[in-house]
Amino acid sequence: MIIRPRRLRKNEVIRNMIAETAVNPDSLVYPMFVVEGEGIKEEIASMPNQFRFSIDEILKELESCVAIGVKSILLFGIPNHKDEIASSAYDKNGIVQRAVRAIKSKFPALYVITDVCLCEYMSHGHCGIIKDGDVDNDPSLELLAKTSLSHAEAGADMVAPSDMMDGRVAAIREMLDANGFSNTPIMAYSAKFASAFYGPFRDAADSAPHFGNRKSYQMDVRNGREALHEVELDLEEGADIVMVKPGLAFLDVLRQTAEISNVPVAVYNVSGEYSMVKAAAKMGWIDENAIIRENLIAFKRAGADIIITYHAKEVLEKGLV
Numbered sequence: 001m002i003i004r005p006r007r008l009r010k011n012e013v014i015r016n017m018i019a020e021t022a023v024n025p026d027s028l029v030y031p032m033f034v035v036e037g038e039g040i041k042e043e044i045a046s047m048p049n050q051f052r053f054s055i056d057e058i059l060k061e062l063e064s065c066v067a068i069g070v071k072s073i074l075l076f077g078i079p080n081h082k083d084e085i086a087s088s089a090y091d092k093n094g095i096v097q098r099a100v101r102a103i104k105s106k107f108p109a110l111y112v113i114t115d116v117c118l119c120e121y122m123s124h125g126h127c128g129i130i131k132d133g134d135v136d137n138d139p140s141l142e143l144l145a146k147t148s149l150s151h152a153e154a155g156a157d158m159v160a161p162s163d164m165m166d167g168r169v170a171a172i173r174e175m176l177d178a179n180g181f182s183n184t185p186i187m188a189y190s191a192k193f194a195s196a197f198y199g200p201f202r203d204a205a206d207s208a209p210h211f212g213n214r215k216s217y218q219m220d221v222r223n224g225r226e227a228l229h230e231v232e233l234d235l236e237e238g239a240d241i242v243m244v245k246p247g248l249a250f251l252d253v254l255r256q257t258a259e260i261s262n263v264p265v266a267v268y269n270v271s272g273e274y275s276m277v278k279a280a281a282k283m284g285w286i287d288e289n290a291i292i293r294e295n296l297i298a299f300k301r302a303g304a305d306i307i308i309t310y311h312a313k314e315v316l317e318k319g320l321v
């Protein structure tokens with residue numbers, strides 16, 4: 001035998017020397033939930049160690065996050081008021097807008113990305129205006145664009161539309177540019193699948209649809225080629241970053257997206273992926289830290305530049321990457 005790959009696996013020094021993949025801690029984005037009220041830090045039952053914070057509490061929490069090296073958060077709002085036109089999504093004094101102002105004034109260097117969607121703000125829990133029992137695409141675009149603008153005005157560093165309406169990147173770009181925010185980037189949830197892996201998030205954000213499902217706007221999990229079409233459209237419409245979501249069950253799509261994209265690629269390690277790791281760890285069935293690390297490496301190896309993950313804080317705290 002001449003060729004023996006095991007020669008380069010002999011010890012840790014040589015293994016580290018030839019390691020192809022490393023996760024950059026600065027590429028981790030930490031998703032967080034903010035609610036109305038004061039003094040609230042409520043653990044999300046299906047997502048151990050993730051919380052709904054009121055603004056005063058999120059400021060306290062961010063103190064420790066920033067201290068351990070969290071550079072960026074993805075913010076989700078849970079409003080008190082929901083209606084048929086998602087009016088608190090684009091209210092200047094909505095929960096996200098107030099939270100962003102408070103966060104940016106206390107932590108100007110923290111990079112704040114806002115999730116732009118309407119489902120948390122709609123009484124029916126869908127991601128757009130309902131007409132004849134389905135989400136009506138084009139009228140929803142205006143609300144998404146208005147919401148993005150209100151986030152930018154509040155001081156958001158980047159907006160991230162997660163609704164999967166056709167044409168929303170262009171609509172948001174146009175609205176931002178017309179109002180002096182041509183330098184605010186858009187991270188598009190481009191290949192977002194209608195996935196059961198979002199289950200725990202919908203508990204967390206109280207955003208489950210009250211009738212039907214999201215399959216008429218989010219992608220069919222069986223389709224890979226269609227995901228690339230979505231990515232191409234978002235690139236044409238001016239997306240600054242494209243995203244694949246969920247991550248683990250869609251690594252093939254992530255790899256293909258990384259191959260065709262000429263902008264950075266993000267992956268969302270979603271709630272269900274997080275909760276499964278936490279549940280198995282709690283049962284004592286897996287080595288939690290090793291699994292988290294392996295998952296993050298898988299995203300990186302598949303081509304992700306940015307990893308959005310609920311594990312971000314613990315990864316930095318424990319020095320897992």
Ligand code: PBG
Nearest residue numbers: 117119162197198201270271272
């Ligand atoms: C809003 C939104 C969802 C997630 C991110 N933005 C839920 C959904 O589409 O139903 C899921 C995130 C996660 O599961 O961690 N549309």
